[in-house]
Amino acid sequence: LESPYQVTTVCFNDTGEQVISGGIDNEIKIWDVRKQQQVMHRLRGHTDTITGVSLSPDGSYLLSNSVDNTLRIWDIRPYAPGERCVKIFQGHQHNFEKNLLRCSWSPDGSKISAGSADRHVYIWDTTSRRILYKLPGHNGSVNDVDFHPKEPVMLSASSDKTLYLGEIED
Structure with a gap:
């Protein structure tokens, strides 16, 4: 699969028949793997x-993070009506370092998280869009985050060369 611009993040859809990519052209592309070179949706x-894309646990939605300081949730179901961007989240920051800050979903889909250049881990409620947590501790940009699959624990990785495990209220 060839993209006209540099690609910075990728993931599969839930069936593995589609590849989702994002890059420096500010556009998310959904590719059909079976019909190589075919972009199904932009x-x-x-x-x-x-800088980051993550598939929701049920496979219906895509979370994306961008240097424009927004996280977006997109409806990627095959017959989604009209506008596919269904929610926009703000609070976290990118900066001059232009690190590839990643994002993730909680196992039940009720929360999303993203790293931030302000050295915090941000966690939002997907329904209300409220910031539930702004977790401190790192001394550098938080580049990647992940929710534990079973326990109320966050994992974060930073430019400060540390990994943190932090407990959150479930």
Whole structure:
């Protein structure tokens, strides 16, 4: 699969028949693996490089992070009506380092998280869009985050060369 611009993040859909990519052209592309080179959908809305994509646990939604300082949730179901961007989240920050800050879903899909250049881990409620947690501790940009599959624990990785495990209320 060839993209006209540099690709910075990828993931599979839940069936493995599609590849989802984001890059420096500010656009998310959904590719059909069976019909190589075919872009099925282009998700537009971000205004800067996309640094992370993550598929929701049920496979219906995509979370994206961008240098434009927004996280977006997109409806990627096959027959989604009209506008596919269903929610926008803010609070975390990118900066001059232009690190590839990643994002993730909680196992039940009720929360999302993203790293931030302000050295915090941000966790939002997907329904209300409220920031539930702004976890401190790192001394550098938080580049990647993940929720434990069973326990109320966050994992974060930072430019400060540390990994943190932090407990959150479930």
